[in-house]
Amino acid sequence: MTDCCAHESPESGDARFDIMKVADGVYAAVAAPAYKVNCNTAIIESDDGVVIVDTHSKPSAARVIVDRLRELTPKPVRYVINTHFHWDHWHGNEVYPAAHPGAEIVSNDITREAMRRKGLKRIDDHRRQVPVEIAKLKADLAAAGTPAERKQLEANVRLAEAYLAEVRTLQPALPTIVFEQTMKLYRRDREIHLLHLGRAHTEGDVFVYLPKEKIVITGDAMIGWTPYMGDGYPEDWVGTLDRLAQLDFTHIIMGHGEVAGRDWLRTFRSYVHDMVEAVRHEVAAGATLDEVKQRVPTKLAPTYEKAFSKYGEYRPWRAGLLANIERTFAMVS
Ligand SMILES: [Zn+2]
Structure with a gap:
């Protein structure tokens, strides 16, 4: 992986991205962590156009990507995929049909709803x-x-x-094409699979899988810091990640944080698993929410605190964990 585009270009907004080449024609635009968060974008170039995955928290951030795309390819954007319904992944949608007339916005029916x-x-x-x-x-x-x-x-x-x-002034642009379980785009030089593997970060998480390049794009079902579970299904999450793990891939472009490998999938999955099991165990023993919030962090910190503190300045591990515990406690009680 190389940093292909480190030079400054005229950028129209305050969002900052490092664009990394992950495979020939496949790039991860990794968003710099910020107070108002922006998601990463995946950029997939094919023979006849470009597929974009996720569009950030606001149109100006998507415009930064539209500008920087010119460094990579003159081809038009044909499809914009939304991985889930959270604001920081789709508020920039309107920019693409405006900049690339005919661009379709794609997600699954659950996410559009x-x-x-x-x-x-x-x-x-x-x-x-x-x-x-x-x-x-x-x-x-x-x-x-x-x-x-x-x-x-x-x-x-x-x-x-x-x-x-x-x-x-947002002009919310909902998906124009939806699918149920799976949708596949066959371009001359590339296959792009859109998959719903079950509930995790939201009820409708979409994964984008490039089987030949062995790359998966996860949205926030996997991120570089402690996952947000406020709309999530902690008890289903591990099963969804296990179905993901059955796919053959080496690189993971996540919703937030740097491009990862399968080692991070193992760590992330095991965090979700251990957190849910620890909360279940306490609830079964009759513990109150306050007691669970005391005991579970003490139990998990030695294994996970360091791994999930890489972006601790913006996303402190402990605050994220306590929120996860509250959500899981509410779901299992
Ligand atoms: Zn997000």
């Missing part, structure tokens, strides 16, 4: 909630003690304000 029922409502929620969030950040800024704290909070205020401006 989740966007329609929940995603659209959350856009309204964000329009109401982000001003409150900005006011809180500004109050924190006024009270900040150190120059480093001030600098961080100022950057967070800028990102929150930029996000608010864009979410206010």
Whole structure:
């Protein structure tokens, strides 16, 4: 893997990506961690056009990718795949049909329905909630003690304000093509499989699999830090990852974090498994939520804290774990 495109290009937004070549014509645009998170994008070039996987939290971030695509290929974007319904993976959808007329947005029917029922409502929620969030950040800024704290909070205020401006004018673009279990794109030089393997991070997670190149794109069913389970199914997650593990691949382009190998799949799967089993064990023994939140981190930290702290500055392991425990406790109780 090489960093193919380190030079600066004219970028239209504040999102920053490292574009890595994963195989010939297949790239991972790895988003720099930030206060307002952007997802990674996978870029798959074929003989007649480009397939994009996921579109970030706001149109300007997707426009950064549209600009940088010109460094890679003159071909048009034909398909945009959404892996799930979360804001940071589809709010940039509108950019692609505008920049590449005829581009289709593809997901499974479960994810399109989740966007329609929940995603659209959350856009309204964000329009109401982000001003409150900005006011809180500004109050924190006024009270900040150190120059480093001030600098961080100022950057967070800028990102929150930029996000608010864009979410206010968002033109949500829902998928134009949906599938149920599987959809396959056969291009002259490439096969692209879209798979629903069961519930994990959401009810409709889509995996994109390139069998010849041995690459899988997971959305947030696998990420580089502690998974978010707020809309997830912790008890189903391991089974879904086990079905994923049956595929033949060597490289994993995740929803967030750097490109990984199968070793990270093993670690990630075993974290989800051990967390769920530890919570189940405590619940069966009659423990309260407070007791579970005391005991389970102590049990898991020696094995997992270091591995899941690579992006700890942005996504602290312990906060993520406690949220996972709460979700799992609610699901198994
Ligand atoms: Zn995400």
